[in-house]
Amino acid sequence: MRLTFLRNREKRPDKLTIAPLRVDVHSHLLPALDEGSKNIEESVSMIAALRNLGFQKLILTPHIMAGFYPNSPHKIKQHLLVLREHLEDQHIDVEIEAAAEYYLDAFFLKELLSKNELLTFNSEDDKKYLLFETQHLHEPKQLFETIKRIIRRGYIPVLAHPERYNYLQRDRLLVHQLYETGILFQVNINSFSGYYGNESRELAEYLSVAQMISFLGTDCHKEEHIEMLQKTMDSPMYQTVLRAGEILNNRI
């Protein structure tokens, strides 16, 4: 048994795990703020599991979506403090910060024109990255206007899981036009193993080959996502993306 284990390791001596990423930039692990973690216990258990996989820092990004998830920066920060206390009590050695996943809607467009605080995750050299998502089926009319407004506020726009949007899956030209605006792409790790379907996997692969992926995220809502991560780490595409050296996660 032991010999078999050693032989298998010899075949793949340099397989990369989650550890080189160091930081996850997208997850729904603040309890009861969206359709992710339901309570503190679930949050603590999933965060401990992600720590065991190799993450040292997690950016928790609850949805902000008018009418569905009306989360404010104040409310998100309050929840973050409570969760931190629980993690400390249980001696789970992981850093957690909060940002948000803004949904492109009229509320977000208005917020971008206001002086209201917006939640971002920041690099060591103080670049501020703003994570946002869009509807899945059709290109939102205000997509390019939104990107302009984010940049005008001094933030770097980061599109959450571009590989999952149907309107990008069928239009590579639009993918490139978007990229040329200065937007960065955050791909979900589990897309590499086809968890979100073949179309998502294919676009993730395309973005990987084109070296257009800046961030990887777990987009973790539930335990199933963590179990999938363990399988996805072995996928050739995940290994290729990590080796390409373009990923910025470990600078956050």
Ligand SMILES: [Fe+2]
């Ligand atoms: Fe998400």
